[in-house]
Each structure stands twice: as C-alpha cells, then as structure tokens.
Amino acid sequence: MRNRIFISLAMALLLLFTAAGSVGASTVTYDPSLAHKTGKMAYEHTKYLTYTVGARVAGTAKEEEARDYIESQFQRMGYSTNVQPFSYTRSGRNYNSSNVVAYKKGKSSKEIIVGAHYDSVAAGKGSDDNASGVGVMLEVAEVLKHINTPYSIKFIAFGAEEVGLRGSNYYASQMPAEEIENTVGMINLDSLAVGDNMYVYGSAGDKGFIRDQILNIAAKKKLDIGTNPGLNPVYPAGTTGDWSDHAPFNRLGIPYAYFEATNWEIGDMDGYTQTVKHGGVWHTQNDTLEFIEREFPGRVEEHLETFSQALTEVLKFFGKTSTAK
Structure with a gap:
C-alpha cells in the first residue's frame, strides 16, 4: 500500500514538474487580429516586457528572459532567427549578453537593419527605454512577414545597450566588408513612449535620405513626426548624438534613421529632457x-x-520616390 502511494505521489510530482516546465518554455501567443490594429501588438509586447519580465539589467537573468521572449516571438512569426552571444568587461568584471537577429528576405539581397535594444537600467521597468522600441520592432516584423519588401531586412534586438552600446558595437565589429557594402541603411528604435514629441533623425548630408523619406511618409499619412529643429548648434537640424545603437553603424558609413520621443525645445535643448511636465523619465523609477x-x-x-x-x-x-496614398 505504501509503495503504491509512493509511486502515485512520484508520478503526480513528475507530471507537475513536466507541466510547469512546458509552460515556462512555451511561446507566448497573441490574438492574430492584433497584428491588424496598428500599435496594438506593440503595446502587448511592451506590457509583457514591463510586467512579466520587468527591469532587464545587462548581464542578468532578466535580460536573458527578455532575450528568450524576443527570440520566441520571431520564431512564432516564422522568421529564421539567430542568437549572437558576446561578452564584455565592465569595472573589472566579465559579463555575457546576446543579440537576437531575425532575417526577412526581400526582393533585393541588399539589406536594411532595424534595431532596438532590449536591456534596461535597474530603476523603473524600462517601459519607455526600451520596451517600447522592441514592441514596435516586433509588431512591424509581424505585419511585414508575408509582404515582399523592396530590401531584405535584419531585425536585431541588441543586448547591453545601457552599459556602452555593447550589443550594437559587437554586431558592427563582426560585419565583414561585404556585409557593410550590402547594407543600405540602419533604422534605430529607442524610447518611443513618453516624450512630448515624436521625432526621426538621420545621417548628416546626403546620407540623411532615410530620415527624409520617413518625413515624407509622415506628411502624406498625416503622422505627427518631426525632426530635431537644430536649436542646439551641437546637434544640427535633423541629426542627433551618438548615444544609441545607430552610432556604431554610422561610424561604418552606413546611413541611419532613428525614431525617438523626447523634447528638443526644453532644458539644454539636447533631447535629454523628454517632457515639460516631468523632465526626463528614462533611467528613473518613473519609467x-x-x-x-x-x-x-x-x-x-x-x-x-x-x-x-x-x-x-x-x-x-x-x-x-513616392509612397502609397
């Protein structure tokens, strides 16, 4: 009798642990209709990274949890996905992180990179910086998965941005000359949720054509997106600083565009003061x-x-040269 009870308990525990493991390893799914309502899927991804994962400090288990979620979402969409691990040293300690790369074949083998970092600082939950950017990237990847785009696309979720652009620096450092030559541009998504104004920036001079095309699209679609007005002479109109994941690609000579929500008309007029009401929200407990x-x-x-x-x-x-009306 005792043996039978023991066996029954053991089997029950085995089933319990198996079920718990399968739930933990399963891919989070969403109602497919959300992909047809602009912004709704991005919001769900932002919520997941905010509430289920929380703060995603570089080199921690929470950053790994976010990485696994992003990878599983790309795979759910049917993309060929690769995790690119890297390590770095900070304050004498070694850390590990990863980039998640999903590839979409287009009409041309020429590629455009779309990137957003998924780590955050310890303060707050990184909802604006940068669950919002990852959310938009994942939504757009889902919307485009069956659309034959003009160029092939690499969607990249960068790790360890908050500790020195480690993920984007590593990815850029590993690009062979042929890949650099084959990359027509990079679009960066960082801190999209809270700023007073929505902006797109771009490379200086003739290489600012991606920004200019986006501004043209915004005008035709009546989207409230502008660009840095150039009130601070350190950052000429239409450009920005080198503080986010576009910077390593810009240094390689790859044209970039960079979406961000902030306010260039207040504070030091350098884009760091996001809102009139509360100043900066990123990197604070209010994020x-x-x-x-x-x-x-x-x-x-x-x-x-x-x-x-x-x-x-x-x-x-x-x-x-033109977009759909």
Whole structure:
C-alpha cells in the first residue's frame, strides 16, 4: 500500500514538474487580429516586457528572459532567427549578453537593419527605454512577414545597450566588408513612449535620405513626426548624438534613421529632457507604464501606433520616390 502511494505521489510530482516546465518554455501567443490594429501588438509586447519580465539589467537573468521572449516571438512569426552571444568587461568584471537577429528576405539581397535594444537600467521597468522600441520592432516584423519588401531586412534586438552600446558595437565589429557594402541603411528604435514629441533623425548630408523619406511618409499619412529643429548648434537640424545603437553603424558609413520621443525645445535643448511636465523619465523609477499612462493618458498608444505605421511604410516602400496614398 505504501509503495503504491509512493509511486502515485512520484508520478503526480513528475507530471507537475513536466507541466510547469512546458509552460515556462512555451511561446507566448497573441490574438492574430492584433497584428491588424496598428500599435496594438506593440503595446502587448511592451506590457509583457514591463510586467512579466520587468527591469532587464545587462548581464542578468532578466535580460536573458527578455532575450528568450524576443527570440520566441520571431520564431512564432516564422522568421529564421539567430542568437549572437558576446561578452564584455565592465569595472573589472566579465559579463555575457546576446543579440537576437531575425532575417526577412526581400526582393533585393541588399539589406536594411532595424534595431532596438532590449536591456534596461535597474530603476523603473524600462517601459519607455526600451520596451517600447522592441514592441514596435516586433509588431512591424509581424505585419511585414508575408509582404515582399523592396530590401531584405535584419531585425536585431541588441543586448547591453545601457552599459556602452555593447550589443550594437559587437554586431558592427563582426560585419565583414561585404556585409557593410550590402547594407543600405540602419533604422534605430529607442524610447518611443513618453516624450512630448515624436521625432526621426538621420545621417548628416546626403546620407540623411532615410530620415527624409520617413518625413515624407509622415506628411502624406498625416503622422505627427518631426525632426530635431537644430536649436542646439551641437546637434544640427535633423541629426542627433551618438548615444544609441545607430552610432556604431554610422561610424561604418552606413546611413541611419532613428525614431525617438523626447523634447528638443526644453532644458539644454539636447533631447535629454523628454517632457515639460516631468523632465526626463528614462533611467528613473518613473519609467513604468503605470506612471506614463497616469501622467500622459493615451500617449503610449498614440506613439506606438504612429511609430509602427511610419516604420511599416518606410520598409514597404524604402528606396522608392513616392509612397502609397
């Protein structure tokens, strides 16, 4: 009798652990209809990274959890996905992180990179910086998965951005000359949710054509996206600083565009002061969906919808002189 009870308990425990393991390893799924409502899927991804994962400090288990979620979402969409591990040293300690790369074949073998970092600082939950950017990237990847885009696309979720652009620096350092030559541009998504104004920046001079095409799309689609007005002479109109994941690609001579929500007309007029009402939200305890939605009702949804539409449109028509009406 005791043996039978023991065996029954053992089997029950085995089933329990097996079930728990399968749930933990399973891919999070969403109602497919969300992909047809601009900004809705981006919001769900932002919520997941905010509430289920939380702060995703570089080199920690939480950053790995976010990486696994992003990889599983690309795989759910049917993309060929690769995890690119790298290590770095900071303050005398060694850390490990990864980039997640998903590839979409287009009409041309020439490639455009779309990137967003998925790590965050310890303060807050990284909802704006940068769950919002990852959310938009994942939504657009899903919207475009069955669309024959003009160029092939590499969607890259960068690790360890907050500790020195480690992921994007590593990826750029590993690009052979042929890949650099084959890359027509890079579009960076960083901190899209809370800033007073929505912007797109770009390379200086003739290489700013991606930014210019996005501004053209925004005008035709009546999207409220502008660019740095150039009030601070350190950052000429239309450009920005080298503080995000576009910088390593810019140094390679690859044209870039960079989506961001902030406010270039307040503070030191350098883009660091995001809002009139609360100043900077990124890198503070206020970088949570709860705070942003309480203090700026409707802003998150509006921004995710706007940026998702703009990114989708430029990737659908990239390189063409006109866009769909």
